[in-house]
Amino acid sequence: MSAFAESGRTAVDLIVHADPVLLHTVGLSLSVSGTATLLAAGLGLALGAWLAVARFPGHRLAALVLNTLLALPSVVVGLVVYLLLSRSGPLGSWGILFTPTAMVVAQTILVLPVVAALTRQLVGDSLRDGGDQLRSMGAGPLSCALLMLVHDRWAVLTVLIAAFGRAIAEVGAVMVVGGNIDGITRVMTTSIALETSKGDLPLAMALGIVLLAVVGVVNIGIGMTQRGHGSALAGVR
Amino acid sequence: MNCQPTGASPPLVRLRELSVHFGAVQALRNVSLDVRRGDFIALVGANGSGKTTLLRALHGMLRHQGSRELADASLVQAMVFQRPFVMRLSVVNNLRLALWLARVPRAEWAGRAALALRRVGMAELGERPARALSGGQQQRLALARAWAIQPQILFLDEPTASLDPSAKKDVEALLAGFAADGMTMVMSTHNLGQAKRLARRVVYLDQGEIQRDLPTEAFFGERGSARIDQFLKGEMAWQLES
Amino acid sequence: MAAGIMNRGAVLRAALALMVAGFALAAGLPAQAQDKFIVMASTTSTEQSGLFAHLLPAFKKATGIDVRVVALGTGQALDMGRRGDADVLFVHDQAAEEKFVADGFGLKRSPVMYNDFVVVGPKTDPAGLKGNDVVEALKKLASSKETFVSRGDKSGTHAAELRYWNAAGIDPPTGKVAGYKECGCGMGPALNMAASMNAYVLADRGTWLSFKNRAELAILVEGDKRLFNQYGVIVVSPAKYPHVKDHLAQAFADWVLSADGQATIASYRIGGEQLFFPNAEKR
Numbered sequence: 001m002s003a004f005a006e007s008g009r010t011a012v013d014l015i016v017h018a019d020p021v022l023l024h025t026v027g028l029s030l031s032v033s034g035t036a037t038l039l040a041a042g043l044g045l046a047l048g049a050w051l052a053v054a055r056f057p058g059h060r061l062a063a064l065v066l067n068t069l070l071a072l073p074s075v076v077v078g079l080v081v082y083l084l085l086s087r088s089g090p091l092g093s094w095g096i097l098f099t100p101t102a103m104v105v106a107q108t109i110l111v112l113p114v115v116a117a118l119t120r121q122l123v124g125d126s127l128r129d130g131g132d133q134l135r136s137m138g139a140g141p142l143s144c145a146l147l148m149l150v151h152d153r154w155a156v157l158t159v160l161i162a163a164f165g166r167a168i169a170e171v172g173a174v175m176v177v178g179g180n181i182d183g184i185t186r187v188m189t190t191s192i193a194l195e196t197s198k199g200d201l202p203l204a205m206a207l208g209i210v211l212l213a214v215v216g217v218v219n220i221g222i223g224m225t226q227r228g229h230g231s232a233l234a235g236v237r
Numbered sequence: 238m239n240c241q242p243t244g245a246s247p248p249l250v251r252l253r254e255l256s257v258h259f260g261a262v263q264a265l266r267n268v269s270l271d272v273r274r275g276d277f278i279a280l281v282g283a284n285g286s287g288k289t290t291l292l293r294a295l296h297g298m299l300r301h302q303g304s305r306e307l308a309d310a311s312l313v314q315a316m317v318f319q320r321p322f323v324m325r326l327s328v329v330n331n332l333r334l335a336l337w338l339a340r341v342p343r344a345e346w347a348g349r350a351a352l353a354l355r356r357v358g359m360a361e362l363g364e365r366p367a368r369a370l371s372g373g374q375q376q377r378l379a380l381a382r383a384w385a386i387q388p389q390i391l392f393l394d395e396p397t398a399s400l401d402p403s404a405k406k407d408v409e410a411l412l413a414g415f416a417a418d419g420m421t422m423v424m425s426t427h428n429l430g431q432a433k434r435l436a437r438r439v440v441y442l443d444q445g446e447i448q449r450d451l452p453t454e455a456f457f458g459e460r461g462s463a464r465i466d467q468f469l470k471g472e473m474a475w476q477l478e479s
Numbered sequence: 480m481a482a483g484i485m486n487r488g489a490v491l492r493a494a495l496a497l498m499v500a501g502f503a504l505a506a507g508l509p510a511q512a513q514d515k516f517i518v519m520a521s522t523t524s525t526e527q528s529g530l531f532a533h534l535l536p537a538f539k540k541a542t543g544i545d546v547r548v549v550a551l552g553t554g555q556a557l558d559m560g561r562r563g564d565a566d567v568l569f570v571h572d573q574a575a576e577e578k579f580v581a582d583g584f585g586l587k588r589s590p591v592m593y594n595d596f597v598v599v600g601p602k603t604d605p606a607g608l609k610g611n612d613v614v615e616a617l618k619k620l621a622s623s624k625e626t627f628v629s630r631g632d633k634s635g636t637h638a639a640e641l642r643y644w645n646a647a648g649i650d651p652p653t654g655k656v657a658g659y660k661e662c663g664c665g666m667g668p669a670l671n672m673a674a675s676m677n678a679y680v681l682a683d684r685g686t687w688l689s690f691k692n693r694a695e696l697a698i699l700v701e702g703d704k705r706l707f708n709q710y711g712v713i714v715v716s717p718a719k720y721p722h723v724k725d726h727l728a729q730a731f732a733d734w735v736l737s738a739d740g741q742a743t744i745a746s747y748r749i750g751g752e753q754l755f756f757p758n759a760e761k762r
């Protein structure tokens with residue numbers, strides 16, 4: 001029990017003293033995972049909406065593959081991206097291995113299936129409810145799907161929050177493609193892994209608490225944008 | 238809507254020998270039907286007789302064998318469903334969406350939306366979240382949505398089946414009003430009393446085929462077919478409402 | 480959610496805006512192109528000893544070159560060099576290093592410094608290993624039933640451990656030593672395991688000195704010359720991968736072997752104790 005208490009105290013200490021290294025690490029985590037989530041959103045929302053209405057031969061297989069990719073281990077994504085970006089690999093000349101850019105690429109690949117698969121399900125469900133009626137009003141199939149993204153915007157936001165969570169909490173991909181370089185590619189999760197491997201478990205846990213606190217603040221911010229709309233359930237039939 | 242003389246111009250929609258299959262099930266069998274300008278047709282029949290399928294086929298939503306011709310390729314159609322789907326937007330934005338999808342010029346949106354809401358008696362509800370409306374109000378929104386694009390033909394699939402009696406009355410009044418303005422309407426209904434009250438022409442379907450296509454008084458006055466008789470008696474005993 | 484969304488084009492523009500925002504954020508991330516830097520592959524034990532935090536700023540001051548350290552096990556570090564993803568290697572497995580150069584992946588191997596290993600175990604020493612002979616200690620361990628934690632991860636430490644077992648005539652130890660446990664992990668986790676299982680483990684002195692989770696463990700075997708752990712620095716050859724920054728990497732190798740670099744190594748202390756002993760060849 002004392003290890004937890006010590007971690008709690010250390011976490012508060014870290015936050016209060018706002019150590020510059022910690023701030024940089026937190027900032028890097030937020031920007032890498034935030035960027036990856038935005039990129040995955042741009043691609044994934046479109047992909048998910050399209051798959052919800054696509055009828056090409058094999059569209060069911062595509063949906064199955066997408067759902068399976070939800071279970072992509074982060075280390076595997078890291079290895080694939082590493083081998084692509086390595087100087088011995090096809091994209092070595094880009095020179096982005098062991099930089100935050102590579103980490104963004106890896107995390108985007110990791111969370112793209114999250115956004116696309118969940119969006120496909122959301123949009124598909126809403127289309128079952130009202131797709132006919134939108135079609136009857138003159139919307140083409142893809143327009144119906146995109147309109148459902150607007151209709152389900154709060155659920156879509158939750159999907160993006162889930163994607164962001166998956167990105168900022170993962171360690172396998174960023175460790176492999178980033179190299180956990182001090183001051184350059186060290187993020188919260190790789191710091192936690194490092195402190196764990198050094199045996200400093202209370203500090204590792206404290207960093208974990210700080211990470212959760214930061215994500216909590218982000219979610220509070222997002223939640224405040226919902227307040228203008230009151231409870232999404234008010235008056236719904 | 239303008240009053241048009243009926244009979245002289247070509248039918249708005251003409252179906253000839255039209256059949257529709259859903260997998261192995263044949264929902265419509267060699268159906269031929271003309272919808273003329275100014276008609277108010279009620280499609281009646283037992284469950285599974287093909288009323289809804291015929292309605293959707295008229296609207297052009299289904300793959301079919303046989304022919305479906307429109308008087309005019311740019312015929313403006315609208316359809317109102319039993320359970321209206323309204324977007325999670327305000328009432329007025331739902332209207333704007335319908336206007337956008339119908340390719341109505343932006344400049345006309347404000348005017349048409351206001352008029353449509355007034356027409357259905359919801360002028361002060363413009364900024365409400367559409368999802369917060371009652372069932373009857375949502376159906377009236379659906380009617381406003383349809384009215385705003387000034388359709389030449391309005392299809393209605395059991396528009397009052399899910400409504401409570403007072404909402405049903407309101408909607409029926411609106412439909413009667415639209416008809417009086419000269420809008421062509423085709424409505425499927427379970428409710429024979431409603432068909433008698435609103436429609437000028439009744440099309441009776443049984444097992445995917447049109448059995449009768451008569452003006453309302455003729456249909457309800459007719460005797461001679463045991464099956465129809467049974468239908469009328471059986472249905473009317475508990476469906477006929479005032 | 481006003482009529483702005485209704486514009487057909489706006490739907491596409493919204494998706495594009497998301498992606499542009501993403502790229503803009505990405506551009507704000509630490510720029511890489513401008514500063515001079517090299518990537519150095521080294522081992523976790525070396526990085527965790529804190530040496531680099533002491534050594535590399537001095538190098539940057541002298542030359543303006545940033546060194547970015549990726550810390551892995553020796554085997555993985557060498558693999559990284561073979562793929563051309565590192566510009567310079569700083570590891571401690573002489574045989575593997577010489578093979579690396581012989582195979583054409585590295586320009587030259589130069590000895591830099593050494594530190595030593597210690598055998599750490601429960602204070603009560605149930606296997607009776609205490610002393611300054613590592614090979615005898617391992618023989619005694621083999622005949623006892625006590626647990627020994629091995630890193631089992633192709634690291635320099637692991638390679639050294641296997642050499643000692645070999646010298647003790649027990650090769651391979653897996654299967655022959657009753658309490659032998661391989662964790663496939665770094666020095667820290669191995670020490671953690673030993674601490675929680677009250678087991679024996681071979682560790683580098685640096686990691687042990689920084690290790691905070693000692694429980695009942697203490698140093699039992701030290702001072703055996705065989706326990707000395709020699710480090711080498713290798714510039715990765717640009718022959719296979721032209722993008723390797725061999726000139727900057729050579730600058731690092733030259734500096735760390737120079738009087739300056741060697742003195743900086745010697746001045747690194749933990750708790751007043753010197754960890755690394757510079758032994759570059761006199762030029």
